[in-house]
Amino acid sequence: MRFVLVRFYSFLFGLLLATSANGHIVQQLFVDFSADDAEWLAEIRFDAGIALPEMRADKEALQPKRQWLIDQTPDQHALLRKEAEKYVRECLTFQWVTPKATTPLDFTVSFPEWETSPPSFANPYTDLGFAYFSIQCLGNIPDTSGTLQVTLSEGDHPDYAFGYERMGLDRIVTAYPGKSQTLLSLNATPPTAQASFISLLDYGFRHVIPEGWDHVLFIAALCFLSFAWRPLLSQSLIFTLGHTITLGLAVTNFIPAFPPTLMAWTEIFIAATIVYVAVENLFSHTLKKHRLLTIFLFGLIHGLGFASVLGDKIRASADLALPLIAANLGVELGQITVIAIILITLTWAKNKPYFHKITKTASLAIASVGTYWMLERLIGLF
Incomplete structure (x- = not known):
């Protein structure tokens, strides 16, 4: 069994570290x-x-x-x-x-x-x-x-x-x-409008899977404290509500376009939210009530990041409501897919005595990658 855990830890660390990059990749x-x-x-x-x-x-x-x-x-x-x-x-x-x-x-x-x-x-x-x-x-x-x-x-x-x-x-x-x-x-x-809606739905999904590694890690971090469908779905929905609000404010110009420096700080804060949630997992054993508020606030921050990649596409539509709904619904479906993959993958270990070691190690790995991203983006900024 120790061999299985070592292989799992090695795979997890390798996968997470492989996602680390600060270059300009045009999606x-x-x-x-x-x-x-x-x-x-x-x-x-x-x-x-x-x-x-x-x-x-x-x-x-x-x-x-x-x-x-x-x-x-x-x-x-x-x-x-x-x-x-x-x-x-x-x-x-x-x-x-x-x-x-x-x-x-x-x-x-x-x-x-x-x-x-x-x-x-x-x-x-x-x-x-x-x-x-x-x-x-x-x-x-x-x-x-x-x-x-x-x-x-x-x-x-x-x-x-x-x-x-x-x-x-x-x-x-x-x-x-x-x-x-x-x-x-x-x-x-x-x-048709239906084809446009499906295209935006698909694009929102793709912004999580396979292109949004920082988004994937944030959702994955949620899974390693409350390993059950109902609390995870509520956290995912409240997170989507947060980034829907700021994305909507950005595309309607209630929030002005950020200059490059401020946008770079937004990316740093996004990495910091990953670190925070993962580190909280290390010191908590149950889901606290403040977690939903924290996730909602972090969703507002992630929405600013979404605006930089989804904003132009939504603004190009005469009616902003439908594209905004489609894109965020696609993101939510992507989040649910991440949750489903993790739950299904680790179901076999849920009732094992070493399950908490898996969740703590996974949280530590996510916190490490989030910290690396945060430092990397800070260095890139200065």
């Missing part, structure tokens, strides 16, 4: 999509941090700032445009689909920021001080009947979220690596 790019009877336009809000191959390969590099983009020389700007266009063309394939054939569509690429000299890079999504620029992909609609689809190539690419705000519609659909997504149907109308 999604947002695309403003519009179309008429003759043309379609996809304007990508492109993160300059993945423009060059060496930047994409460096997973530890921090997100470049807008000033860095401004300070580049004309030759460096030209290289950024060249490599960004090459990357977009490698990632995205547009095709016109009819019952008889699937035809790849050519498209032109332009860079609006460079239409003025010098380029200002003063687009709305540089408000936080990070380096972004627009890439416009323009193509023709070859026929009055058919379906416009986009295919995202397989590989380590960001998702592409297509929003229809410019067409006055509350729709968002997401293209994932290795999959195709319909952008216009046979009668040239955007996807």
Whole structure:
């Protein structure tokens, strides 16, 4: 039995430490999509941090700032445009689909920021001080009947979220690596509200599994004090309520966009919440009443982190309520999935005399990783 525990501890520590990273990893790019009877336009809000191959390969590099983009020389700007266009063309394939054939569509690429000299890079999504620029992909609609689809190539690419705000519609659909997504149907109308809701639901879920390791560790920490469905579900729901409130306030601009330094402190506080809950597990044996209030307050903090990744996608919708509900419902489903996996995995040990050793060791491992993240983010800030 000691051998089993050692293997379990080794696996747990290895898994948690493997998640530790402070680099700038782009999980999604947002695309403003519009179309008429003759043309379609996809304007990508492109993160300059993945423009060059060496930047994409460096997973530890921090997100470049807008000033860095401004300070580049004309030759460096030209290289950024060249490599960004090459990357977009490698990632995205547009095709016109009819019952008889699937035809790849050519498209032109332009860079609006460079239409003025010098380029200002003063687009709305540089408000936080990070380096972004627009890439416009323009193509023709070859026929009055058919379906416009986009295919995202397989590989380590960001998702592409297509929003229809410019067409006055509350729709968002997401293209994932290795999959195709319909952008216009046979009668040239955007996807339905149901498809948009499912896309946002899916994105909220993916923000927990498999992309949200800090979120996973926080929920996992809850499991190692109250190892039962009912208290865990209540904690998960109160946590979701907290981050729904702050996410809603952020996307409606009641909470202004945070500058980079304050956003960095938010990420540090998120790591601190993981440490707090995990350390509390080490010194508590039962669920105290104050725990729900603590989790609610921590949910408010995590909601600020959600706003940085979910905000643009929700703001692109004319009606904020439905996307906000869909995204947070997806997050809640992700949290419940984490809880279910842990409960099912450790059910065999629940009534064993050494079960408390497993929960304390798991909590210690989570606290260690949370502390590492907190220090790592502090170092990155200064």
